Amino acid sequence: MLKTFRYKLYPSKTQRKHLEEILETCRRFYNDCLAERKEVYKTEQRSVGKFEQLKHVKESKANNPYTKKVHSHILQVAVSDLDKTFRAFFRRVKSGEKAGYPRFKSKNRFNSFGLKELGNGFKIDGRRLKLSGIGRIHVRWHRTIEGDIRTIRVVKKADNWFACFSCEVEEKTLLATGQSIGIDVGISSLFTTSNGEKIENPKWYRTGQAKLRIIQQSISRKKKGSNRHQKAVFLLQKQHEKIKNRRKDFLNKLAHTLITTNDIIIIEDLQIQNMVRSRKLSKSIMDAGWGYLRQRLEVKAVEAGRQVVVVDSAYTSKSCSNCGTIFKDLKLSDRWIHCDCGLSLDRDHNAALNILRRGRLLQESARIIKTDSENPLGFNLGGASHRDIIILSSRLKGG
Numbered sequence: 090m091l092k093t094f095r096y097k098l099y100p101s102k103t104q105r106k107h108l109e110e111i112l113e114t115c116r117r118f119y120n121d122c123l124a125e126r127k128e129v130y131k132t133e134q135r136s137v138g139k140f141e142q143l144k145h146v147k148e149s150k151a152n153n154p155y156t157k158k159v160h161s162h163i164l165q166v167a168v169s170d171l172d173k174t175f176r177a178f179f180r181r182v183k184s185g186e187k188a189g190y191p192r193f194k195s196k197n198r199f200n201s202f203g204l205k206e207l208g209n210g211f212k213i214d215g216r217r218l219k220l221s222g223i224g225r226i227h228v229r230w231h232r233t234i235e236g237d238i239r240t241i242r243v244v245k246k247a248d249n250w251f252a253c254f255s256c257e258v259e260e261k262t263l264l265a266t267g268q269s270i271g272i273d274v275g276i277s278s279l280f281t282t283s284n285g286e287k288i289e290n291p292k293w294y295r296t297g298q299a300k301l302r303i304i305q306q307s308i309s310r311k312k313k314g315s316n317r318h319q320k321a322v323f324l325l326q327k328q329h330e331k332i333k334n335r336r337k338d339f340l341n342k343l344a345h346t347l348i349t350t351n352d353i354i355i356i357e358d359l360q361i362q363n364m365v366r367s368r369k370l371s372k373s374i375m376d377a378g379w380g381y382l383r384q385r386l387e388v389k390a391v392e393a394g395r396q397v398v399v400v401d402s403a404y405t406s407k408s409c410s411n412c413g414t415i416f417k418d419l420k421l422s423d424r425w426i427h428c429d430c431g432l433s434l435d436r437d438h439n440a441a442l443n444i445l446r447r448g449r450l451l452q453e454s455a456r457i458i459k460t461d462s463e464n465p466l467g468f469n470l471g472g473a474s475h476r477d478i479i480i481l482s483s484r485l486k487g488g
Contacts, residue, residue, distance in 0.1 A: 111202060
């Protein structure tokens, strides 16, 4: 499997200037390739492919004094990046999503370039990273690189530079624990588990909002385009980066703990893009980082040999985890569940128990369908939703 290792670079003043020049040259070449695709389709009604544009790399290096100084792999990666953007665009068009045609990149929207082969354009020289046309750059090696290095991407973030190595590593399957857990995410508490454990929400953005406001006011008082304005913008970017890194570090540690202590993690299939349309809850939802937590759980589960099960989120909070009664009049402000069956439980804990039950039922249904070679109902599991599988399970059991 592929895994990315990111390290901070400390270039000298001259090296920083060369990195900026390479980034700008790469951005202009990317925009030129995009302009060609648009123009050819407009005039000739045909699409320009990746391999056709890769031929322009040699031509550009022969005729352009700026691209002549840049390693050819950097320009080839720019063409590949543009091709990926167009393939994603056509995929969205085909699926009926909001397409979003690829657009030209300004200086603020183009922040990385890549090299695709160790030893050809980049290599690790002792404790430093050697890049073609730049030289040996000091790197903070805060952890050891694992596996075989395949590619590198040099990224600029908030006036800092990073090297991201893509490495091929072996999967490290963890020993089975025999434990499974359901997770209900929230705002007041980040999530509640089916064991009753609550993880408090640090609310990183709201905590750092006061400092952000001061920096933003400072930017508004400075002349746009001046050096002082640019420095203030960098300060704002660094503050946003700091908030993001604190959130990511916290969520990464939580995901690691969940993966190491449980064989199966069951979560809700939340439509976060729809949920953030609420003006009252959007900031809190984005600050919590539900989507990033799910993404890290799924990635780490593959590496560790664990399983993440995603279930339907409908009525997980409004159903009794003991008898299944639906509380129709339950409001968001009601944080405790009282049921006629005798259940009295925290609302989030109750939801986590429902999520755990649905995940187990989903797994049992999938197991029954997989082991039933005759499949008497002729059901196609590939297109089944979670509710369809539960219904099928009851039919196969004679329920």
